Amino acid sequence: MSASNADLRPVAFVTGAANGIGEAVVSRFLAGGYRVAMVDLDAERLTETRHRHDPGGERTIEIVADVSDEDSVENAVTTTVNAFGRMDAAHNNAGITSSGPRTHELTRKAWDRTLEVDLTGVWLCMKFQISVMLEQGSGAVINTASIAGHVGYPGGTAYAAAKHGVVGLTRSAAIEYAPTGIRVNAVSPGPVQSDMMAASLARRGPAVRDWYYNNSPTGRFATLEDVAHAVHWLASPEASFITGHCLSVDGGWTAQ
Template identity: 40%
Template sequence: MSNDLLSDKVVLITGASSGIGAAAARVFAQEGAKVVLAARREERLAALVAELRDKGADAAYVVTDVTVAQDVSRAVDFAVSTYGRLDSAFNNAGLGGDRTPMHLMGDDVYDTLMDVNVRSVWNCLRYEIAAMLTTGGGSIVNNSSVAGLVAIPAAAPYIASKHAVVGLTRAAADEYAGQGIRVNAVAPGTTRSEITADWFGRNPGLEEMVNSRTPQGRTAEPEEIAAAAAWLLSDRCPFLTGTVVPVDGGFINQ
């Protein structure tokens, strides 16, 4: 019997072309999963799938805009038609936001963040759960944020969107626990990615401020978040559902 966390599991990963999503593809594949990568940037997806296959992993990709329900439906159908089932999903796609006081924040910022961070999870949960119900269950992890558990300055729409991800996680966990589907979330602290690099670049001093409030005093690597998601998706924690796991170096304890 394999000791890999995700041995032979079929896992769909959204936002898989960079950052935590790309790290998850590598970590999940190392843990024995068959990975289906979904994102909008086909060139990056193709390169990552080629990299994984070169290392002996079973991987495929499907170009997907997770804010569009039909795209998500097609991605789930692709996973099922390619591998016969969908065991697990990591709903990772998301967007950061500008640091602007609430009374100066434009409606367009709010609308975009809600669409990318919340509607995407809503779309994914519905189609993933429907597929998992046909095979007797599965496991889902949503990517929220420490901003889904506490407030940070001048980021109200982002905070609201990540709190909504926590709400959807708990609602789905409660509704489908009796049908063999576990739904949990990770809540990363500051994590190295293109999104945070852009955010920090536009907000000088932000990374230092956040790290100064983090007991471990540093920014996380994306592989550290992916490792937590892999454990939550695995069969090692069968009685764990509706939980939000902070992967934040102790940030929310402050």
């Protein structure tokens, strides 16, 4: 069910919305009174997630899209505006991990795919989101970076390169659009309790899990809600003078 374009409730666009951080962010935006465009490549899981958070389908729409495909992203943004009339916040969260091989062992295919999704996908989303926000004269973009966007990540060269790129993209765009009423920020999560992390740890073994815990100043992983609250706050009027910032949600990891 599409909401009326006359509806004054704010609108959020969330990629990677079917699970993990994206799902938690959808839930937080809904709790904050937003209407939400839920964007993901996994159609079945996206529907299941929407039914959990908006059973009546009154405040959300599902959009199946591949963030690495320009036409798919453009269609997702257009669909959102056609349904809701505007876009007040965008969380560019969809991503994949690439860990294990050392730099010289990486295949070109793995390198290209990681950057296509984790960096180019963020840029493509911003390209079309910002065009909408420029017409409105306002908007907040929040990208998902990582602590791997600020420090080295042995065994995850492609992922670290992509996330460092997201940080640079965020800061550069923030400067470009600051005079227009558009803010661009990022969150940089540390290890997060998620399906993606669980799969990575299962693949890499208990020693890696123990290493993460032993190197966290707080001795724990972030919850999905820890990250979602940060995203929601960066989108809110309370953060109206914050742009070009990468908010670490890492329990002090990068402060070491």
